[in-house]
Amino acid sequence: MRVILAQPRGFCAGVVRAIDTVEHALRRHGTPVYVRHEIVHNKHVVDGLKAQGAVFVEELAEVPTDAVAIFSAHGVSRAVETEARARGLRAIDATCPLVTKVHEQGRRYAAKGYALILIGHAGHPEVTGTLGQIPAPVTLVQTEADVDTLVLDADTPLAYITQTTLSVDDTRGIIDALQRRFPQIVGPDTRDICYATQNRQTAVRELSQQVDVVLVVGAQNSSNSQRLREIAAQAGVRSYLIAQGSELKPDWVRDAGAVGVTAGASAPETMVQDVVAALRRLAEVELLTLPGREEHVVFRLPAELAAEAAAAEVATP
Incomplete structure (x- = not known):
């Protein structure tokens, strides 16, 4: 394998x-x-x-x-x-610090009199914190369909900010929908989303082109890990989110010639190696690492x- x-x-x-x-x-x-x-x-x-x-x-x-x-x-x-x-x-x-950057963006927009939209997932701790960091009303938008239901004064200046761990593609779609409805809306470029989110999503897209199955190592309540699994699935590859090797089901990989493994931003490398060890118990493994962006942010x-x-x-x- x-x-x-x-x-x-x-x-x-x-x-x-x-x-x-x-x-x-x-x-x-x-x-x-x-x-x-x-x-x-x-x-x-x-x-x-x-x-x-x-x-x-x-x-x-x-x-x-x-x-x-x-x-x-x-x-x-x-x-x-x-x-x-x-x-x-x-x-x-x-x-x-990248979450703090979103807080600061939101406060600047609010101070300038903009009505503010937050693109994010209701109930996520980052979203809850962001909503509570901005001293002005904020409307939460989770999907493109939510954009159609917004009731806003056409003369009100409008701005948006985003949760850092969302899919770049999903975020771009919602931003496009906002811009169609409100052409004067302002906000950060999608490139301002968390660098780690972007890099891991790009890597899993490349990985999905070369494997039959993708295993994403991460917690079920990890938003960025869930997004990685979704991206692999959208690429047409069977994908599973697991916290550790003991959760691996042999049927997932039994007929796979190549298995891809990635991990969410909150998953330690020890858990990745634990999943690799579980795969080694099922078959002889040839282990490779895709070339990709090296991160030196501290x-x-x-x-x-x-x-x-x-x-x-x-x-x-």
């Missing part, structure tokens, strides 16, 4: 930064450190951080007063930030940790 790995795949800079944030906080402040929501959408990662002393909660009310509270990579609302300050929590913001730690690290260096004789 030929097993072909997509390139790039797996962790992006925002996920690496979020995980590093929790680990640095644990080393600096000791246990426990509280994390609001899953730091990233991956059970393997979350369980690993739990083992180091991180405690995951859904609401800040579960965090003791004066404790360290970390916000996940998906971002939080202004109300959550205000609650943390009011309760005296030592808050550390691990929001991905995001700095949150300012709270960076400042503490700098102070510690100064205090060290």
Whole structure:
């Protein structure tokens, strides 16, 4: 069996930064450190951080007063930030800088008087946080069909922003629909969507041209992983989303001459190799990696940790 790995795949800079944030906080402040929501959408990662002393909660009310509270990579609302300050929590913001960029775009448009549309998935933590970061009404649009139902004053200036983990193709379709209905609408170019989302989607499209089956390693609640599976399926290739090798069903790959493997931005390489190991138990494997874009993006730690690290260096004789 030929097993072909997509390139790039797996962790992006925002996920690496979020995980590093929790680990640095644990080393600096000791246990426990509280994390609001899953730091990233991956059970393997979350369980690993739990083992180091991180405690995951859904609401800040579960965090003791004066404790360290970390916000996940998906971002939080202004109300959550205000609650943390009011309760005296030592808050550390691990929001991905590219998500923060969307927040800033939205606030700039709102400040200029634009009616704002957010393209995203209702209930996703990133969308919930973005809606709560903009001090103005925001209309959520999830599909091209939603665009037809919008009731907006024709004279109102209109702008859009997007969830970072959506499919570029899906986003472009919705933007096109908005531009047809509202020719004066403004917004960021689709190239401004998360670089990791674009790169992984491009890679899975190329992978789908060379394999019979695509296995996407990632969590079921990972939006970007779900999009990768959908893109492979749209290319006419059987595709499955699995968290680890134990979930692989032999029937999926029994007649496949070539199996493609990729991973969502929150899936660690260890889980990719776990899936490859499961394939090796079914057949002798020839393992190849597609040539693809190399990523060298690195995001700095949150300012709270960076400042503490700098102070510690100064205090060290």
